[in-house]
Structures are given as C-alpha cells and as structure tokens.
Amino acid sequence: MRGATHARWAACVIAGGLLATACGSGGGFGGAGVLTSSWGDPQNPLEPANTNEVQGGKVLDMVFRGLKKYDPRTGKAQNMLAERIDTPDSRNFTIRLKGGWTFSDGEKVTAHSFVDAWNYGAGLKNNQKNAYFFGYIDGYDKVHPESGAQSADTLSGLKVVDDRTFTVKLNQKFSTFPDTLGYAAYAPLPRAFFTDHAAWLKKPVGNGPYQIESYAKGSAMSLKKWDAYPGPDPAQNVGVTLLVYTDSNTAYTDVLAGNLDLVDDVPATQLKNVDTDLNGRYINTPAGILQTLAFPYYDPKWNTDGARKVRTGLSMAINRKQITETIFRGTRTPATDWTSPVLGVAGGFKAGLCGPACDYDPAQAKKLIQEGGGIPGGRLRITYNADTGSHKQWVDAVCNSINNALDNDKACVGNPIGTFADFRNQTTGHKMTGPFRAGWQMDYPLIQNFLQPLYYTGASSNDGLWSDKRFDGLVDRANAETDRATAVRLFQQAEEVVRDNMAAIPLWYQNGSAGYTDRLSHVALNPFSVPVYNEIKVG
C-alpha cells in the first residue's frame, strides 16, 4: 500500500465503528524476512490423510515431516524421521525412528504418533479421503470395509514394539513400500489432534520446520519458522504468509507490482511475457504430472482389436510438439512414455518407450484408423472439464490436429463439462462414450505410482476399466521383487503392454512454473510442483 496509509485511516475514521474490524488489523502480512506466496483455498479439512490436492499439500509440506522425505531436486526418498526400515521378505517391515524429534508443541514423536495417525487415516468413520493409502496394511478390510460399519478401530498389521520402533505387516508383497512413506498421508500426529480435534483443525500442529501462527480460513495463513526444529532442513527465512487468490492472473499481477513475492502457477496467457516481465526471475521445472487421453473400455465399441489400431492411429495424429510449443510455450514436453522425467532413468523413466506410436505421422495415422474400422461411433468426442487448467485450448488443438490428419473437419470435437465435480462424476459413473481427459499427478516418485493406480484391473483411478492379465501379472511380480533394478524393469515391461494396447494416449509431461520478486533467492520447485519454502532466502 504505497502512500495510501493516510487514505486508509481517513476511510476508517469515516466508516466508524461498524466496520472497524477491517481497519488497523493490518501489518500481519509480509514484514522483514517473511515472504508472501499465492495460495488456493484447500478443498478439504487440513488433515494429512484428508488432503489430496496441491494447495493443502503445500501447508502439510511445511508443517509436517514423515518417515521419509523426497529430495526436492532428485525426487529420491531419503530417511527423515526413520533411522532405518528393514524387511526380510518385502512384506513385514520393522521401522526404527530417530531420537530427538518433537512436535512444535513439545510432545515427543514416538512410534505411537505414527501408529495412531495411520489408524485414524484408515478408519472409515473418519472420512479420510486418502484412506486407501493404508490399503496395503494387514487388517485394512476390517477398519475400512467396502460396505457396512468398521469392525475394528486399529489395523492389525501395525504393532508398536517400543517408543522408537514399530512393525508393519502388509497383506501382499510390496518391495517399494518404504519409498511411499514420504507421502503426507503417512505423517505422524500429536495427541492434541485426537484430544481436541476442532482446535487442532483451526490451527494444525506438526513436526515440520514451520509452525502455523494464524489461519484465516479462505483468505490467508501465516506460518513462522519453528526455531527449535530438530531436523536437517530448517527454514532459511523468518516465515511464509500464504494468501488465497481466486485468479492466478491477479497473483501474477501482484508479483509484477511487488505486492506479492511468489506466484507458483504462472497463467498460460502470461507465459509469452514472463521473461521480460520478471527479468529472469521465473523457473520452469519438470513435475511428476502426465496428461493423457483415457478411453471407455466398458463401451464394447472401444474394446475391440480394431479399436486398438484406432487408438494408436489417434496417438500418431496428434502433433504434440506444435501444441506444447504454441499453447504451453515450453511448460509442457511431448510425452514419449507413460511415466515422468522426474523419476530419472534409474527410477523407471524411459524416454522413447512409446516409440513411433507417439510420433506425429498423419499419413500412417489415417491408415491405421481406417484399418481399425474408423472411429467408433463415427465421431470422436473428447470430454474434459472446462472450469480449470485451460483444458479447452489443448483439446481444441488436439482435435484440430486429428481433423487435419484425417482430412475431415468433423472427425473430432471437444465435449466440455462445466465443473470438475460433474466431470469426475461422469467418468466414475462410466458414462463416457469416447476419450476423456485424464491427468495424473504422482503421489510419490515411483514408477509403480504411474502404472498401478491407472491401469491395474479395478484400480482406484482406472476410470476406463482397462484390464489386461499380462499387465496385472507383471505388476504383481514387480511389487514382489526385492531388487530395485529388476522391479523397475518389470514395471517397464508392464508399461510396454500399455503401449502395445495404447490403453491411454500419453500427451505431455507437465512442468511446474513459478515467478518471484527480487526480494527472494534460492527459489525452487520440488517434483510435486510445490515451492521448496524452507530453502527460500528473503532479502
């Protein structure tokens, strides 16, 4: 508020007592060493096992530390609270905690903090949307039955040995289970969470490098550095203030005016000017997000051998390079496999796995589609939600690309749906008649997370109900495999099955982008496209 302070006071005097709350209460945002950052109103209450989107995830990332943490640069899972995690058979795990960790309210982090939190997260009566993360643990079917009330309050697979040790028994072999433990849903919870839940939700308390100072739901949250933080990654700034923006354009404008320090979602319309606007204070790094087109295999027309050829043909008819360059200006990269570059080659990313099926070749595309008997139903309708994420632009571009390849102006049209909720409703209700937008943001950087939830028979995000015995078998074998390299190779073989059937058309890898003011340095985004707040230096 440059030079407007007088005006504000004048206005407050005029306004009188009735509206006095709005006046004088300023000064909480910004300040020396504190950075302001754009935010969105979290959709669900801020409980670790109930937060499944980036905005709530941002806060959890600052306030909590779990057994593992994903390295912000490499994405590798590293021990944080865990001293070591041992297993003789990929099914029974013994987890030993490091000493010296506490919550910011002083309570010690013990094995109970984890076991109680996980039992709460899995419990059906607690309505936690990430409950299925605990689905691998023995006894989940009792705590979270598919119908009826839960018959147990605790997972039988979890046992506390002593203050710093607990054991986990899974209901199947899952060799990479320890690497999933960096996900926010596995965070430990203090007693206060259970004893005074309402108060905890108003002002969550965790064991991360920041503690929450104040939380005005729907508008702002102010976090400050926790000085007694025992971990190896303490905050390099005095605090972070998250401000809710309804429109990322406004947040971007505020960064230009120096009114906001960091915007972590640069709107597509501004990408053209971002370099000159921000004088290089712009980052654009790969994130674990893959956009695909999925198909309705519950519709018999799409579940034929001919349709397989049609899908491959459609994939070849899409000019990914042109679309990513013109619409997304390099913030997305044409996909050549079904994972993400953030996994790294050792983690299972394999550029070019898709082969010619992902290369733009209109002539071959036309041939394949004709061989396969043409587009089922005669016309391709790509369904998407029109309320967020500039989906309309790329769907129209994809259709245009397909139409050009087929020399038919009416071969493909977009089918917008008003809201995300309605879109999800129709996809999960299996009401699609053609391809639909499917975006996947990884939960943890493992190749398993890009394949199993999406293509395994009956998996939670397998909205098209694709099913292939060979794929399922390979995934089962990979999960049981203790050697990491062999497991990755098996997952890649499973991925080849996806390719040969073109179960979903990979479109592009999505990057995270952020712009910031000259007050900040050391700004980086982690593979989940969340700013690494604790490393940012102010001033």
Add this chain to the structure above:
Amino acid sequence: MGRYVARRLLQMIPVFIGSTLLIFVMVNVMGDPIAGLCGERACDPATAAQLKREFGLDKPLWQQYATYMGNLFTGDFGTAFNGQKVTELMGSAFPVTIRLTIVAILFEIVIGVTLGVVTGLRRGRPIDTGVLLGTLVVISVPTFVTGLLLQLLLGIKWQWISPSVRYGSFDELIVPGLVLASVSLAYVTRLTRTSIAENKRSDYVRTAVAKGLPARRVVVRHLLRNSLIPVVTFIGADIGALMGGAIVTERIFNIHGVGFQLYQGILRQNTQTVVGFVTVLVLVFLVANLLVDLLYAVLDPRIRYA
C-alpha cells in the same frame, strides 16, 4: 402505509420459497458433488457413501430441501465441504461485499447525479455532448476490460494503488468500487439528464423561476426532487445486482466477498454454500425493492400507499 408494508412482506414469503427451491434444484441437477472431492481418482465407495450420509445427499431431493429449510429457520445454513460453517463464510464475505457496494453506490450517486444535473441543465452544449460520449464508451466496454486496464495502469505502471485487495477496507475498495459502478454510473447519468431536461420545461419550474427564487433553490428543491424518482428506482434495484453481480470485479481484484464464495461454491457444487448465499441475496433484493417503493412516497407526496 402499515398495511401496505405488511402486504409486501407477506408477498416475500412465496418469492423466497420459490427462489430457494429453484436454486436448490439447479445445484442438485449438476450432479453428485462428492466425486469432485477425490481429485483424479474415484473416491473409495465406503468413504463416498459415508460422506453422502453425512451431508444428507443420500436422501431424496424433497427431503433434503425440507431438512435444509427446517435448519434455515433455526439459523443453521449448513456446512461447506471444507468443514466451515456457511454462516462463518457469510460473516467474512458479506461485510466486504457490502463495503464494495457502498463505495459503488456512492460513486453512482455523487458522480452520476452530478453529471446528470450538469448535462441536463446544459443540453446540447459541448459538456453535454462530451459526457454523453463518455457514458457511451463506459457502457459499451465490458467490466473486466475496465477492471484489468485500471489494475494495469494504476497498479503496475503508476503504482498508485495495490493491484489486489488484502483487507477489504474502504480505501482499497475505491478503484474496484469505481469499476463495479462504472456501467450503472453511466446509466444514472443518462437517466438524470433526461429527467432533468424534461422537467426543466414544466410549469412548476417556470413558476418557481417567475417567483424569483434563486437558481440553486429551484434546481435542488424543486427540479431535482421530482427528477430523481426514476433514478432512485434504478439505484435501488441496482443494490441487489451489484452485490450478486460482483463476481467479475471480485475475481480481478481478488476480493474475498460474496462473488468469490459463490464462484467457489458453484465450482465445488457445494449446495449449502450456493443456496445460503443466494437466499441472503434474494432477501437483500426484496428488501431493497420495498425500501425504494417506500421512498417514492417521501419524494413525491402525491404517491400514497394504502
């Protein structure tokens, strides 16, 4: 007068029930809101069923509506999906929007009526033509263009204001208020101008001038009082429109008011939020209209309500 007010208040009841029912059904037609809560993933059926039960979504529509109305009369507007009470949301959103509306209405009255009087008294002169042209431009340019343009010029180029609103205090709302008021302001100017120009030639004004009253008194006491009747109607009806229709302005300037809550409620298909806010807006609209009708009697003693 008393009976008139009573009758009008009674008429509000069916309007109120009808409009809430309409909104309730409309939000419901959009489908199951639970599916949107789980991201790009199917909610597991057990949790989804549990959530539906908790929000009462498993009951038939008429029963949901009946429960909702029942709760409404006890002051319970329900809970949004993020666990916040809708009354809490209203408590934070309405004061901001009311302030924004006050700023906008003040602009309409002060600038609109003044310009209207000046141009109405000087019909055909350069100032009249100039203002008319100006209002034409304002009416034809959409609000979001004016808003973004002012934000860019005042906020970034000249740095006079901050481009977004943080606290929702009056001084921050001056520019957004002007943007919100701009189109109505132009209409108020035109309405006043026509009204003044017409009444200027009427007998009572000529009599007042012939009596030798000072020009100022003729304009303010006699001419303006009569000419303001259509303007008051317009502004009264505008209060409701401004409060509900500020979605665009509130988005541009990041104001966390009613428009913001409504927009978010619609995106998340949150019946409780949307119906609650719209219900209050409907009430505001009805009351504003009643007040306007009562104001007539004050402005024009010939109008009597029985």
